[in-house]
Amino acid sequence: MPMDLSLYPPNAAVDDGRLTLGGCHVADVAQEFGTPAYLIDAAGLRQRAREFQQALTSRHHRSRVMFASKSFPTPSVMGLIADTGCGLDVAGLGELLAAQRTGVDPAHVVLHGNAKSDAEIALAIEMGIGYIVVDNLDDVDRISRLATKPVPVLLRVSPAVDAETNAAMATGHDASKFGIPSHQITEVIERIRREPLLDLRGLHAHIGSQILNVDQFEQAVASLAQLERFDVYDLGGGLGIRYVPSDVAPSVEEYADRLVGAVHRHLGTDVELLIEPGRSMVGPNGVTVYRVTTVKRGVRTHVAVDGGMGDNLEVSLYGQPFDPAIIDKAGAFEVCDVVGRHCESGDTFVVAHELVEPEVGDLLVIPATGAYTFTMSNNYNGALRPPVVFCEDGVARVAVRRETYAELFGRDVRGG
Ligand code: LLP
Numbered sequence: 001m002p003m004d005l006s007l008y009p010p011n012a013a014v015d016d017g018r019l020t021l022g023g024c025h026v027a028d029v030a031q032e033f034g035t036p037a038y039l040i041d042a043a044g045l046r047q048r049a050r051e052f053q054q055a056l057t058s059r060h061h062r063s064r065v066m067f068a069s070k071s072f073p074t075p076s077v078m079g080l081i082a083d084t085g086c087g088l089d090v091a092g093l094g095e096l097l098a099a100q101r102t103g104v105d106p107a108h109v110v111l112h113g114n115a116k117s118d119a120e121i122a123l124a125i126e127m128g129i130g131y132i133v134v135d136n137l138d139d140v141d142r143i144s145r146l147a148t149k150p151v152p153v154l155l156r157v158s159p160a161v162d163a164e165t166n167a168a169m170a171t172g173h174d175a176s177k178f179g180i181p182s183h184q185i186t187e188v189i190e191r192i193r194r195e196p197l198l199d200l201r202g203l204h205a206h207i208g209s210q211i212l213n214v215d216q217f218e219q220a221v222a223s224l225a226q227l228e229r230f231d232v233y234d235l236g237g238g239l240g241i242r243y244v245p246s247d248v249a250p251s252v253e254e255y256a257d258r259l260v261g262a263v264h265r266h267l268g269t270d271v272e273l274l275i276e277p278g279r280s281m282v283g284p285n286g287v288t289v290y291r292v293t294t295v296k297r298g299v300r301t302h303v304a305v306d307g308g309m310g311d312n313l314e315v316s317l318y319g320q321p322f323d324p325a326i327i328d329k330a331g332a333f334e335v336c337d338v339v340g341r342h343c344e345s346g347d348t349f350v351v352a353h354e355l356v357e358p359e360v361g362d363l364l365v366i367p368a369t370g371a372y373t374f375t376m377s378n379n380y381n382g383a384l385r386p387p388v389v390f391c392e393d394g395v396a397r398v399a400v401r402r403e404t405y406a407e408l409f410g411r412d413v414r415g416g
Contacts, residue, residue: 007242007323007367009041009285011392019327019365022391026289027328029396030363033389035291036307038374040399042080042392045285045370048252049084052277055256060263060273066110068237068278071371072286074388075101076399081281082108087130089237089276093120100127110234110274112156112204114178122146133204133234135179140192147197154234155192156204157185159223163208163216163238166318172207172220179205185227202272203227206236209279214250218262225266232272235259239280243368244323252280279371286370288312288386292326292362293341300351301336303358308340308347310383312369313376316346324349324366331357338364342381374400379408 003019005012011022019026022041029039049067056063066087069078073095078088079102087108088099099109109129111120114136121142124132131154134140143151156179161172174181180188192200207220217235224233242249250258263273290305314320324338333354340347349366358364377385388400 003325003327004245007245007284008287009044009367009370010047011041011044012287017328017330021287022396023394024391024396026287026365027363029389029391030289030291032396033387033398034402035289035363036305036311036386037289037402038311038369038386038388039287039289039396040077040282040370040388040390041285042390045077045080045282046084048281048285049081049086051252052256052275052281053085055252056260056273056275059256059260060269062271063260063273063275064108066108066234066274066276067281068276069095069098070375071278072282073098073375074400076388076390077282078102079104080390087274093117093123096120096123096127096129106130110154110276116142118142118146125151131201131232131234134192134198137188137191140188140195140198144195144197150197150199152199152201153192154202154204154232155180155185155189155200156206157224157227158182159205159207159220161207161216161219161223163211164213165208165210165240168318169209170207172205182223189228200230202230202232202234204234204236206276207238209238210240211238212240212247212249214255214258217255217259221259221262221266229267230271232274233263233267234274234276235263237276237278237280239277241280241283241368241371244321255280281371283368283371286373287365287367288369288373290364290366292358292360292364295358295360301334301358302339303336303355303364304339304341305364306341307383307386308342308349309344309378310340310342310380311377311386312340312349312366312373313378314369314372315349317376322349322366322368324353324355324364326356326358326362327365329356329362334358342383379403382408384408
């Protein structure tokens with residue numbers, strides 16, 4: 001049976017039985033850079049960034065796509081996206097510094113956070129970023145104290161939408177730790193307006209992540225329209241993607257159609273419109289490649305790879321299903337549990353999954369791992385964080401190299 005590439009990045013192909021990405025044989029890349037490794041379809045990612053911009057600007061002239069850096073916060077990925085014309089949404093000083101390193105115009109940066117420090121607010125002000133998103137009254141105090149000239153801000157509000165997604169990713173309801181609950185919004189707007197150096201330009205709302213029902217974005221817009229009108233609306237990110245063959249996800253066109261349609265109906269045609277896609281930008285353009293380390297045939301068949309919850313927390317944190325495949329191999333399927341190398345049973349990618357005759361040394365690829373894997377990678381069991389490799393036009397180049405043991409122990413006073 002030919003490999004189903006529908007979950008793979010656009011520049012993935014099977015060439016004479018071997019998986020390629022951006023014209024590079026995945027097996028060669030794995031050989032050169034080791035496993036596990038995050039591989040990015042660099043041209044696919046650029047194309048996706050342009051697709052978002054085109055989808056939005058063709059429907060609404062005053063619009064901007066701000067990549068949600070948190071989904072892949074490294075200057076190489078953020079810079080590749082920013083170079084296509086996108087802005088960057090950052091949360092925290094580390095992401096703000098990463099944005100600075102990309103050379104993006106600071107006017108195209110938005111800062112978020114429900115617990116911002118003085119240091120990040122001070123740097124954001126010094127850089128002259130586009131907007132600081134006020135999340136709470138302490139932000140109001142901090143920005144007023146640190147500002148030396150008027151600072152453009154947006155106010156993050158709860159649109160009171162219960163997003164249909166994992167509870168850990170739903171952020172649009174009134175009990176959320178993010179933003180201002182609906183009954184306090186008017187009061188906080190008045191409070192901001194009493195501060196001479198806070199220049200309130202508009203509202204921000206982000207209802208959650210991995211949203212597959214686009215109606216929910218429309219509901220958020222309708223809810224914002226209950227408030228007074230502003231010049232700027234940042235509607236956050238959230239568009240969901242396919243992880244397994246049975247998933248159905250809205251296209252960027254469909255999303256833009258519904259979102260912009262709702263904005264025009266409820267908020268007007270002249271407002272400045274920002275969106276902050278993260279997962280839907282990078283997710284489909286990344287795969288992770290592993291090597292099979294053990295195959296244990298007991299009560300179940302456990303196929304273990306050389307990574308796991310050290311490089312992918314999606315399964316253990318959110319129960320996210322994935323669709324691993326052994327590559328470059330034909331043969332009969334065997335039903336297996338695909339597990340990681342870490343010391344807990346929760347370190348399982350998928351149970352009762354068909355793999356082609358798994359053997360030690362095989363390469364196993366998991367598609368749709370471009371978002372939130374790199375950023376939440378960790379050193380569980382002393383694992384080294386994997387490299388990020390851009391594959392494009394037949395050339396594989398390292399964007400982030402693999403962590404070293406010297407780095408792993410470098411912060412330890414005894415080991416350092
Ligand atoms: N804007 C704001 C204010 C956000 O909080 C987020 C995501 C985004 C934009 C981007 O949302 P996206 O387009 O990626 O859905 N750690 C989880 C994801 C948490 C998302 C947090 N906020 C995961 O690994 O799936």
